Amino acid sequence: MAQASDSIRFILNDTEVALSDVAPTATLLDYLRLERRLTGTKEGCAEGDCGACTVLVGRLSNDGENGERLVYESVNACIRFVGSLNATHVVTVERLAAKDGTLHPVQQAMVDFHGSQCGFCTPGIVMSLYGLWLTNDNPSRAAIEKTLQGNLCRCTGYEPIVRAAEAAARERPLAIFDPITRTREAVTERLKALRSTETIVIRKGADCLIVPADATGLATVLDEHPTATIVAGATDVGLWVTKQMRPLNPAVFINGIAELQRIDRTDAGLTIGAGVSYTAAFDALSAAYPAFGQLIDRIGGEQVRNMGTIGGNIANGSPIGDSPPPLIVLGASVTLRSKNGMRTLPLEEFFIAYGKQDRKPGEFVESIFVPALPKGDRFAAYKVSKRRDEDISALLGAFRIGLDEDNRVRTTLVAFGGMAATPKRAKAVEAALIGQPWSEETVRAAQAALESDYQPITDWRATSAYRMLAAKNLLMRFFLESTGETVQLQRFEDVA
Amino acid sequence: MDKSTFEEQTTIAGPMHTRLRHDSAHKHVAGTADYIDDMPEPAGTLHGALGLTDRAHAEILDMDLSAVAALPGVVCVLTASDMPHSNDISPSHLHDEPVLADGRVQFHGQPAFAVIAETRDIARRAARRAKITYRDLPHLIDVADAMAQGGELVTQPLTLQRGDADGELERAPRRLKGQMRIGGQEHFYLEGHIALAIPGEDDEMTVWSSTQHPSEIQHMVAHVLGVPSNAVTVNVRRMGGGFGGKETQGNQFAALAAVAARKLRRAVKFRPDRDDDMMATGKRHDFLVDYDVGFDDDGRIHAVHANYAARCGYSSDLSGPVTDRALFHADSSYFYPHVKLTSQPLKTNTVSNTAYRGFGGPQGMVAAERIIEEIGYALGKDPLDIRRLNFYGEKGSGRDITPYHQKIEDNIIHRIVGELEVSADYRARRAAIIDFNKSSRVIRKGIALTPVKFGISFTMTAFNQAGALVHIYQDGSVHLNHGGTEMGQGLYTKVAQILADSFQIDIDRVKITATTTGKVPNTSATAASSGSDLNGMAAFDAARQIKDRLVAFAAERWQTTAEHVTFVANHVKIGEELVPFPDFIRQAYTARIQLSAAGFYRTPKIHWDRATGRGTPFYYFAYGAAVSEVSIDTLTGEYLVDRVDVLHDVGRSLNPAIDLGQIEGGFVQGMGWLTTEELWWDEKGRLRTHAPSTYKIPLASDRPKIFNVRLAEWSENAEKTIGRSKAVGEPPFMLPISVLEALSMAVASVADYRECPRLDTPATPERILMAVERLRGI
Secondary structure, eight states, X not given: OOOOBOOEEEEETTEXXXXXXXXXXXXXXXXIIIISOOTTSOOSSSSSSSOTTEEEEEEEEOOSSSOSEEEEEEEEGGGOBGGGOTTOEEEOGGGTSOTTSOOOHHHHHHHHTTOOSSOSSHHHHHHXXXXXXXXXXXXXXXXXXXXXXXXXXXXXXSHHHHHHHHHHXXXXXXXXXXXXXXXXXXXXXXXXXXXXXXXXXEEETTEEEEEXXXXXXXXXXXXXXXXXXXXXXXXXXXHHHXXXXXXXXXXXXXXXXXXXXXXXXXXXXXXXXXXXXXXXXXXXXXXXXXXXXXXXXXXXXXXXXXXXXXXXXXXXXXXXXXXXXXXXXXXXEEEEEETTEEEEEEHHHHEEETTEESOOTTOEEEEEEEEOOOTTOEEEEEEEOSSSSSOOOSEEEEEEEEEOTTSBXXXXXXXXXXXXXXXXXXXXXXXXXXXXXXXXHHHHHHHHHHXXXXXXXXXXXXXXXXXXXXXXXXXXXHHHHHTTOOOSOOSOSOOO | OOHHHHHHOOSOSSOTTSOOOOTTHHHHHHTOOOOGGGSOOOTTOEEEEEEEOOOSSEEEEEEEOHHHHHSTTEEEEEOGGGOSSOSBOOTTSSSOOBSSOOSEEOSTTOEXXXXXXXXXXXXXXXXXXXXXXXXXXXXXXXXXXHHHTTOOBSSOOOEEEESOHHHHHHHSSEEEEEEEXXXXXXXXXXXXXXXXXXXXXXXXXXXXEOOSOHHHHHHHHHHHHTOXXXXXXXXXXXXXXXXXXXXXXXXXXXXXXXXXHHHHTSOEEEOOOHHHHHHHSOOBOOEEEEEEEEEOTTOOEEEEEEEEEEEOOSSOTTHHHHHHHHHHTTTTTBOOSEEEEEEEEEOOSSOOOOOOTTTTHHHHXXXXXXXHHHHHHHHTOOHHHHHHHHBOOSTTSSOOBOTTSOBOOSOOHHHHHHHHHHHXXXXXXXXXXXXXXXXXSSEEEEEEEEEEEXXXXXXXXXXXXXXXXXXEOTTSOEEEEESOOOSSSOHHHHHHHHHHHHHTOOGGGEEEOOEETTTSOSOOOSOTTOHHHHHHHHHHHHHHHHHHHHHHHHHHHTTOOGGGEEEETTEEEETTEEEEHHHHHHHHHHTTOOOEEEEEEEOSSOEEETTTTEEEOOSEEEEEEEEEEEEEETTTOOEEEEEEEEEEOOBSOSOHHHXXXXXXXXXXXXXXXXXXXXXXXXXXXXBOOOSTTTSOOOOGGGXXXXXXXXXXXXXXXXXXXXXXXXXXXXXXXXXXXXXXXHHHHHHHGGGTTOSOOOOOSSOOHHHHHHHHHHHHTO
């Protein structure tokens, strides 16, 4: 390995910064507010749920399909670590208006449509809407709502904000009046220059943060620090710091590793790199498995989907992670890598017990392979939560079924999240279905089998009784949907 | 003299009754509106964090804070004994609310110490290092448990009665009893609590506090420090939301910051983390309402007897007036010929509940609408027909007396409901929904129209006063200050409009300045929807005083009479001469006319005798109604709000844009209270929904898919309020009771509407599904 680099270098609005004195737990929000006095970005919750701290982060993205391009994504600055910012462009609300005070169309529309009352959520909402404005000049109400899933407003009831978003989309000033558009090419070149080809190591006191330049570097770092905390999107690890004040030592930031960002599509299926965000995976997953796309739209808010990774959702082993149940029923496998080589195992076997996964010291999740759905197989994933969007599941059911020519169940896989200590298959349900005619009677019998598969807990998200009843009903929903009945509420026909 | 301006301009920018954007809108979107945490900190500012206890009820045997103090960067640790004069910040003056727990923990999360450190991060880390030894005591968390265990109260209950309720219940042709559980609510102001205390000379202390009640912060800080009120100045330019959560709950942060600042002679800032804020500050009261109603076969109510038990938490705070207001709104819009209502403000080992938009009124009203709904289902009638039969009658109808013996003299509910029923096409849509439900297996729909009538005034009559301070400087620019606080509701904008209108000058000549106890003393909380009624009138009074002097001056100088002096667009017209306002002011200054005035207002007519339960506590009523249509999924209990139509009364609107914003925003916030916002305590008495990850307020995608909101433009306040407007802060919060009842109807469809589903709140998907299951079993 070459000589390690010793600073995090990025562009903040118009200024290039190089930070060599950064703690692994330093957040972007504290950096902006305390060190730069950019106080337009607010702290509302410090856990990535309210969006008051939303900023845009530009990065060079190359998912293997579209070539390299500069994309700007909304993120929660409160749980974004400074250590994860190398070779990015951070854009805050202060950069949006022109130097003479003229507001950007997004800001002006928020004023004209009375989109602010107390104003505290407003800079974050402006930044989320600006992210939409950059990529969509005719957004539907569904698209606007999706953009705002990660932004809470307690005053307005959102209606004027949605109207403002619609109006702003029509306002297209010359490129020179938009701060991102006018600098896009220059920033692309600057970011290329800021990329490190070497592992970045920064020590602050007893703490250490490490940013490997590539997967080989990551394997080497983990070999040296087998118990290091691997940080991908930080949508979970961020809260360890802001809420539990846990140390991360060393923290290894992997979000910039290009090899882990790849999505490979073949006839056999999809290979998704462990660093691929939900947003980046959305197109490929929803093309291959439409029900998966609908589910991703209900994971976190836009900011969390822009940061959070499917690899992280698997690696942290949460019993209520939303992607493992559908991945299990699709037959996904996970590839782990270390300095000593690679191994691949079925995803289902990766989850051993609550909080315990089959990842050995020095290993990292490299990719997830999701096989193509056999022709004729039906697949669905249903999330149930107290609030429709940006909520953690009370339970999540994933179902897959293949029927033979006599309409009997030839193959089936059923898995749930929120029903046990790990994402877990419902093997008794599967046994009750297999070989049986695909009928309401069969489904009723299989519903009863759920009680031998799970003994769900009662907590603030749901009671045990509700979880069990709703789980049974989700199986019925899966059946009824296969008969063509309308069984799901849909706020909008299409999200475009 | 510049003639170009006065020849062209005949009207001013920003008078009363016009749509005007929020005065800070530009700063909000640019990120340049400063909240307290955004202000430059004085050199050497220290930061505080609360040390929270983790028992619901316990004796503190030992508190070992050595590890807290030992963390590098910690400057000092405060406990109850460090309060210089008093450890008491009870806003009810019942001495039941310590700044820091003193020997006894009364709720999980109650602060027992505070850490002051060089950085906020160090303070937070240090606060977790305490070793506290407890002796556990039995705890009561739930309303029902508190009732069962003897029902200790935090304050005096209230009884309202008229006629012979129990006798008429016996005699009524039909009678039914029921119970409704109504959930509480976290305010979730986006800006959490914060206080910055800056010590001055002698005993002086300046406090910046995110508070709706600067005068109370002033009094509490003075009391805890043991200094007179004149030593303490409290400032607030704006809050990032309040909703009642910053009426009393900022006291502890301000007091602790001030105590530390006094002790250390350095500025001290307290900004609790969101989770600490949600655990350590009060919320909306949850209620358990037991009702007994007698009625006839038409659905006309003969008598109501009901009890309103509330989870008040460990101390009284504002629970007395909150539970009182629940009783004041237990009639909703309905005449109860015989009535007896009792409150039961119960003590529990939970955080002390407090003010929240509506202040108990929503809980009283939602139970009243449940009673109507019950009668509707019992008789197989549309609840709207039951409502109509029971609405208060016109003045003098004999059906116009409330349970507190106030006569309703401004009743417009019949017209509001009538117009909305037609414009929302309620009847046809209801028929179509009943039809839809017959053939839809999984998805069911519901629709409901519910009314709002909300009494305006503080029920504590003394609070219905306000002051304002207005200066005109020599250049004709105007400085405005008043006792109200800005929390997003647009109060500053409205009061500035009133001044612009009074002087007939463009609103940008009026400088709105931060609320401060140093300019306007002895203010009431900006609460009870009263902000613009009270402060608007006080500012109007200040302007009137200055104008009177200016008119007298002009009459003398121009040798004319007062009636020939008028204020017209940016000018003063004296006889036939138009003098630009700044020129006129300069002349008045030169003539030694006082260009400053302190305005004052007290609400007329009102009085209230709590002991007898009789009086006229409200100056007037605000009205409104909403029709909501919903869909539910009977497999999971999930739902969508498909369409909402609102017609709401704000009298003659001071600013229709701001008022519409209050209505839309109030609706969605009230809908959250009734649907997805659930406070959940575990068996140890720990609140487990203490962050936005677990406590779910509405998102953009939860708001009504179609949302038609109109003002009742024909309405004018019958009383002489500022511009004949009406208060708007709280009343719209109760419009989404229609959402709850529509959900209920969708549930009821599974049993062919034979049974009232008796949905408790919040009506989470779980409650909906469980109600569906219950009704399917009938």
